[in-house]
Amino acid sequence: MKTRILFAAVLLFNSLAYASDSLKADSLKPRFIAASPSKNVRNVNGILFKYYDEEDHFKPKKVNGLGMGFNFLGIFLPPLMLFNLQLPGNDDYVMVPREKMNTINGLQLSLINMEPTVTNGLEINVSSNINTYAVTNGVSVSPFFNLHHEMKGVSAAPLANIGHKCRGLQIGLYNKCEDFRGIQIGGWNENGKRKLPLINWNFKKQKTN
Numbered sequence: 001m002k003t004r005i006l007f008a009a010v011l012l013f014n015s016l017a018y019a020s021d022s023l024k025a026d027s028l029k030p031r032f033i034a035a036s037p038s039k040n041v042r043n044v045n046g047i048l049f050k051y052y053d054e055e056d057h058f059k060p061k062k063v064n065g066l067g068m069g070f071n072f073l074g075i076f077l078p079p080l081m082l083f084n085l086q087l088p089g090n091d092d093y094v095m096v097p098r099e100k101m102n103t104i105n106g107l108q109l110s111l112i113n114m115e116p117t118v119t120n121g122l123e124i125n126v127s128s129n130i131n132t133y134a135v136t137n138g139v140s141v142s143p144f145f146n147l148h149h150e151m152k153g154v155s156a157a158p159l160a161n162i163g164h165k166c167r168g169l170q171i172g173l174y175n176k177c178e179d180f181r182g183i184q185i186g187g188w189n190e191n192g193k194r195k196l197p198l199i200n201w202n203f204k205k206q207k208t209n
Contacts, residue, residue: 032045032047033046037052045064046064046065048063054115063102067106069110071110071113101118101135102116103120105120109124111125111126113128113129113132119138119140122141128145128146134149135151136151138154139153140156145172150166156171159173163177164178165178166179168182171186174189175188177190180193
């Protein structure tokens with residue numbers, strides 16, 4: 001009798017382990033079209049639809065193609081943030097490991113992004129990146145403002161471009177980046193070296209304390 005119970009327990013354990021491995025393998029299998037949040041989506045070679053951002057239980061995803069976000073907070077936040085435009089976490093600058101961030105190789109098209117994301121390509125956000133660590137390698141465009149911790153390429157917005165580490169070109173009414181190398185074009189421009197109207201620049205590596 002004890003032998004049968006032990007044998008049944010072993011079979012049950014093996015079944016659960018196999019189910020867990022199958023679920024993990026399924027989550028790693030690339031999808032062509034996927035929705036997020038989802039427990040079973042990690043890789044997308046096609047289109048990812050995000051109907052809201054995961055803030056509490058975030059699980060990073062890799063998208064080769066198009067990432068689309070429909071968080072409707074992006075419609076209401078721009079007017080409110082215009083009175084206090086600053087990079088979230090400026091006083092406590094902590095880098096997020098790349099393996100813990102979304103990676104979009106292609107196009108990020110969303111109303112607002114509130115998940116830590118690396119975009120390699122083109123980023124178009126209505127309200128840019130709010131309360132999250134954002135990295136863009138390529139071109140970032142917004143009808144209001146762009147917020148990035150790291151930016152390499154071109155950042156363009158009618159109102160403002162705010163960053164912590166920037167390499168390339170900022171174009172907007174107000175441009176600000178602490179660790180900057182490149183050219184700023186706008187009404188008022190600030191970087192770690194100087195503050196100037198119309199055009200500002202810095203091509204030298206800044207000294208760190």
